[in-house]
Amino acid sequence: MSMFFTIAVIVLVFLIIFQIAKASEYVSVLKGEEKSRKQQNKVNGFLMVGFLVLGLIGVYVCNKMLYGKTLLPHGSASVQGEKVDSMLWVTLIVTGVVFIITQIILFWFAYKYQENDKRKAFYFPHNNTMEVVWTVIPAIALTVLVVIGLRNWFAFTSDAPKNALQVEVTGKQFGWIFRYAGKDKEFGKKYFRNIDEANSNLLGQIWDDSKNFDDVVVTQTMYIVKDKPVKLIIGSRDVVHDVGLPHFRLKMDAVPGTPTTLWFTPKYTTKEMKEKTGNPNFQYEISCDQMCGNGHYSMKGIIEVVTQAEFDLWMAKQKPNYYAAFPDKDPANQQPATPAAKDSASTAKAPAATEKVKM
Template structure:
């Protein structure tokens, strides 16, 4: 596929050079009529328009066939994920249909109504019916998509701390993530960047005098119990970051000086997702590529075999190490989560 795209690009560059040469020759001809298109020129350009239309359709089909992830988006791991995927698929189908029809009309009309000697263009001032049709149809379609999107967004965001949601803070800083759990009371203690004290390992600026902060747990690996709503509170220490969890269809900006939030319910554990046929295929492809680059990977001190994990990544270009700002997410059963939490050190104990 890469070779085909390279050939196509080279072909287009050659055509562009050829056209530039023709323009230069015409400019040097000196005849006042040398720049006037003839019937032959118009006919050639008309057929070129149809040829380019065929090229657009062919390259679109090949892109779907070789590069498209079909069926589109099959690995949503949150309760709201399938609804969000449906909204995306509907939007893409509508865009694809509109693009296909409008491109055909554009190129076909350029071919059919190309200039010919003796032919006069029809002056068509206006048509209220046509104006109404191409105004009202996009209005109805866009209104439907917007309303559908608003309902989807409300379903995602209408989770609060009263619904037995696990409360977790995501703390962003160049170039890593920290997660803070509310502990046994599931209430996060107060925090402020002005309270950061590296001597006491208080790297998140948690208020040491707040009773709710004493049982908070700060970790560098995010664990989530499957089937339980999770409410994320997000802060940034330095610049604008974006907490992006692609498999959970979740993304929210982390803004310095304010707290943003996002909620979702995980539905598929990490182990279950690893058994997904699409994930198995992707992992195999990645490991095949890593074998080809064995020397580079071993030199970098990385493990050769890749294993799928959910990830929290930064989706804002926040600096030179932005590409590597990520945190592992493990979705597990409630029993496994409880066992893991018992092994963690509370904020109060970490200060001692």
């Protein structure tokens, strides 16, 4: 019913516009086409100036109303993201100035140079100087912006510092899986055909590789440390996803079978950002910035930025995923020896000791 109503409204609007156009034609015939055209041009000229003024006021009002709802007022939450913010501001200033100047000229010219009996329009098909100016200047400006962007991109994707915390980030429909290397500081091998969620092998870890024995696997919430570089090793379990880190001003594609990397240094803990933003419910977010299926909208993860001491405490509470896959290997599940068994073992050893003394 609502679809039928919408279609009916659209058809009605078109009919009204058509009738207004036809009425305008009849008026033009009665008044004379030339006189009618001149009057319309005059009205349109004033409308152009009005639209310019209202448009610029609208841009200013929208900026005032909505700027506080963006991520810009609080700045980047990572050291590397500061470069992205500065690049964004340069781009906004350059394009904003060009936009305002060109729009003012466009609408003012439409008003000032409307049809006039005392003035005849002059057309020229070619002007080398103007073509060089409007080609070279934008080309130089865009080249500078591209060079700045590439410099920042190479900084984010270059080799991370040696002391960086390494976290493997794997996207899947529709969630995130994070893996931390254990005490050996190395990730074990994995193979996608080994993925078995029923047996707690979300990543396809190869259990014959001993380096997997201490790897920690968690879902949806990633823990990282304030002021410590973190290197993300990014991949996907199914389709192309995209690791979006809006508060840190970074993003990177998650491609099946092709690991990608980026690194950054968090500036504020989650607790500090709650105070900084005045939002007690603030959370760092990891989003999927690539359409990946019907559940794309729900693919959101949480990033907890904590101090080193808090991270060490959290890490100490985590169990290697090996124990989730093989509960019988978990020391916590091992049955301690019973007192009766200990007594029988002591009794068995006593005669042997007595014989040794007699000899």
